[in-house]
């Protein structure tokens with residue numbers, strides 16, 4: 001079985017900018033900068049033959065390159081606990097369009113629909129063991145954070161191996177985004 005997800009890989013310069021925010025919250029488990037990514041769709045464990053179908057479906061997607069602007073920080077909560085701390089992505093029709101295409105392609109090859117609404121973000125830390133007031137202070141301190149915009153020219157199918165400290169993410173296939181050629 002393969003554990004897979006579809007995401008935007010981030011250039012090293014952007015990962016370094018984001019890494020500059022990390023630290024200073026006891027109990028937070030910071031994501032290693034090499035693991036930063038923006039998830040378009042978590043797939044989970046699938047059989048290798050199904051992974052081949054997923055690859056074919058993703059390869060057939062036609063979408064345009066776009067500019068990604070990461071800005072602001074926020075949290076996800078579950079059952080009253082702050083689970084994670086993230087850097088957000090500014091609303092962007094091309095990103096939404098790409099995510100919709102990925103979702104449609106994956107449903108077409110038989111994956112169950114994703115129930116959660118797409119909320120583009122780059123996870124900075126898992127925070128269920130951190131003090132909420134420290135997390136709120138972090139959010140306030142970095143709310144106005146804006147990264148240097150980057151051009152997104154492909155999206156990526158990643159495999160994930162769960163590790164004790166951090167998961168190991170491996171880019172398996174890049175899918176190019178192509179600007180429409182004028183007729």
Ligand code: 3AM
Nearest residue numbers: 005037038039041042044121122123160
């Ligand atoms: O991109 P982020 O960090 O928000 O939390 C996992 C990570 O999300 C999420 O998929 C991304 C790449 O691993 N993930 C892990 N297990 C998941 C699950 N069972 C999951 N998302 C949904 N359902």
